Amino acid sequence: xxxYIERFGKVLSYFIHDMGEMVFLTLRINQQMxxxxxxxxxxxxxxxxxxxxxxxxxxxxxxxxxxxxxLQAGYTLETKIKGVSQFIGSVVSISMVRxxxxxxxxMVIAGRxxxxxxxxxxxxxxxxxxxxxxxxxxxxxxxxxVPRFLAFTLMLxxxxxxxxxxxxxxxxxxxxxxxxxxxxxIDSTRNSLETGDIMGGIIKGMFFGAIMAIVACRxxxxxxxxxxxxxxxxxxxxxxxxxxxxxxxxxxxxxxxxMHF
Amino acid sequence: xxxxxxxxxLKGVSKSFGDRRVLDSLDLDVYxxxxxxxxxxxxxxxxxxxxxxxxxxxxxQGEIWVEGLEVGRLKEREMNELRKKMGxxxxxxALFDSLTVFENVxxxxxxxxxxxxxxxxxxxxEKLELVGLRGDLLDLKPAQLSGGMRKRVGLARAIAVDxxxxxxxxxxxxxxxxxSEAINDLIVDMQKKxxxxxxxxTHDMHSAYKVANRIxxxxxxxxxxxxxxDEIKNSQDPYIRQFVTGSVEGPMPVR
Numbered sequence: 001x002x003x004y005i006e007r008f009g010k011v012l013s014y015f016i017h018d019m020g021e022m023v024f025l026t027l028r029i030n031q032q033m034x035x036x037x038x039x040x041x042x043x044x045x046x047x048x049x050x051x052x053x054x055x056x057x058x059x060x061x062x063x064x065x066x067x068x069x070x071l072q073a074g075y076t077l078e079t080k081i082k083g084v085s086q087f088i089g090s091v092v093s094i095s096m097v098r099x100x101x102x103x104x105x106x107m108v109i110a111g112r113x114x115x116x117x118x119x120x121x122x123x124x125x126x127x128x129x130x131x132x133x134x135x136x137x138x139x140x141x142x143x144x145x146v147p148r149f150l151a152f153t154l155m156l157x158x159x160x161x162x163x164x165x166x167x168x169x170x171x172x173x174x175x176x177x178x179x180x181x182x183x184x185x186i187d188s189t190r191n192s193l194e195t196g197d198i199m200g201g202i203i204k205g206m207f208f209g210a211i212m213a214i215v216a217c218r219x220x221x222x223x224x225x226x227x228x229x230x231x232x233x234x235x236x237x238x239x240x241x242x243x244x245x246x247x248x249x250x251x252x253x254x255x256x257x258x259m260h261f
Numbered sequence: 262x263x264x265x266x267x268x269x270x271l272k273g274v275s276k277s278f279g280d281r282r283v284l285d286s287l288d289l290d291v292y293x294x295x296x297x298x299x300x301x302x303x304x305x306x307x308x309x310x311x312x313x314x315x316x317x318x319x320x321x322q323g324e325i326w327v328e329g330l331e332v333g334r335l336k337e338r339e340m341n342e343l344r345k346k347m348g349x350x351x352x353x354x355a356l357f358d359s360l361t362v363f364e365n366v367x368x369x370x371x372x373x374x375x376x377x378x379x380x381x382x383x384x385x386x387e388k389l390e391l392v393g394l395r396g397d398l399l400d401l402k403p404a405q406l407s408g409g410m411r412k413r414v415g416l417a418r419a420i421a422v423d424x425x426x427x428x429x430x431x432x433x434x435x436x437x438x439x440x441s442e443a444i445n446d447l448i449v450d451m452q453k454k455x456x457x458x459x460x461x462x463t464h465d466m467h468s469a470y471k472v473a474n475r476i477x478x479x480x481x482x483x484x485x486x487x488x489x490x491d492e493i494k495n496s497q498d499p500y501i502r503q504f505v506t507g508s509v510e511g512p513m514p515v516r
Contacts, residue, residue, distance in 0.1 A: 037372065120359075123358075124357075124358075127353060127355055128351045128352070128353065128355040129355050129356075129357055129358070131312070131315075131317050131349075131351065131355065132349070132351060132355040132356075132357070134315075134316070134317055134344075135315055135317070135344055135347070135348075135349040136344070136368050136369050136372075136418075137341035137344050137345070137369060137372075137373060138368070138372060139337065
């Protein structure tokens with residue numbers, strides 16, 4: 001019994017330590033953001049990597065999510081609640097825009113780019129490239145973390161908007177093939193979807209982007225023990241990002257709903 | 262060496278990693294223009310000394326002075342000013358994988374000194390020639406280079422802003438004898454051509470004898486002997502004798 005408590009305490013203390021380190025990293029990133037020189041080229045490079053190069057997987061995810069949503073909503077509304085399939089459009093669009101667009105996009109990008117960032121910075125750490133940056137008068141937080149942080153925080157909302165549109169379109173495809181006409185789907189969307197729904201999703205996307213950037217950079221910088229350590233940092237970056245995205249999602253929703261978004 | 266100026270001073274420096282005490286109130290002076298080689302077995306804190314001097318790692322106790330400034334007390338901007346006078350050659354070169362040879366060597370020129378690209382390319386070519394590399398490597402990535410070439414590029418990057426001090430971490434480790442000899446020649450050349458002060462960390466005695474003006478042996482967190490290569494070679498200290506002759510027999514336990 002005691003050993004379980006001990007182990008729980010250990011895990012808890014690691015967790016608190018990690019959270020503290022991440023808060024500290026966030027502060028340092030925000031401070032370094034305004035130090036000259038301004039690394040426009042590096043930020044652009046990261047935006048391409050995170051935004052542009054992620055479009056194919058973001059499209060696939062959103063399209064099939066929208067299609068599945070329409071299928072499930074259509075089945076429920078038609079056979080369980082019976083005869084209310086004209087509301088598919090509102091179910092799909094609101095779930096997509098408020099929840100699945102931002103969250104699933106964030107998950108996919110955390111898996112794709114969060115892991116890559118942790119692996120890249122982790123490798124640089126264990127091969128002394130981070131030390132080399134210091135000796136060349138380039139602060140690694142500024143040179144590595146700031147461009148990634150900005151790119152994640154700016155690109156996630158854009159990818160979310162993209163996912164919203166594609167997902168809604170996927171719903172339209174399935175709904176018009178199996179349940180209602182496309183004009184009913186479009187009308188239903190128009191009648192229920194509000195700007196606040198869309199804005200809320202975009203704000204969440206921004207937060208998720210910031211979270212995964214911080215988690216990935218922190219795991220990268222804290223890497224020790226060579227190749228094994230890089231593997232561990234990469235796994236941790238993805239697992240912690242997923243956890244923090246889901247946990248913060250609940251609280252963000254609570255706040256957004258309280259603010260009438 | 263006519264004038265004796267202490268350009269680097271370590272005063273009572275201690276450092277522990279966890280429970281393991283690596284440096285134990287260590288004192289060391291490096292004179293202007295000399296090449297000081299620090300020898301000792303693996304894991305005795307040789308590289309830690311370099312990291313202290315380069316300001317990469319804070320000491321637990323003691324003071325580190327470089328060019329009249331105390332490294333531990335400098336603000337980031339002041340430290341970066343000092344780093345303009347200091348080049349570090351890392352054990353495995355630590356070149357940036359994502360950048361080309363040119364971008365690696367020209368890192369500070371482009372970023373801090375805002376040199377235009379054409380001028381920087383000519384400058385980098387000159388530095389590459391100085392370390393015995395051809396200028397046509399400029400647009401290759403580090404992964405396309407051999408270990409020896411990478412080390413040379415690392416050296417070119419370290420000397421890109423004409424430093425007064427160069428710190429070498431195991432410059433010949435992992436290289437074939439010919440490449441090692443070439444690196445040794447380079448270290449001697451740098452001292453002659455650029456009049457730099459060098460601190461070299463190594464356990465390669467051949468290299469140490471070749472490049473050093475003085476050799477310092479570190480054991481158990483302290484400098485146990487310091488002198489010219491001849492003095493070290495002929496030292497009667499049992500620890501130094503064991504190390505320089507590479508013997509299993511002696512006071513140092515073989516772990």
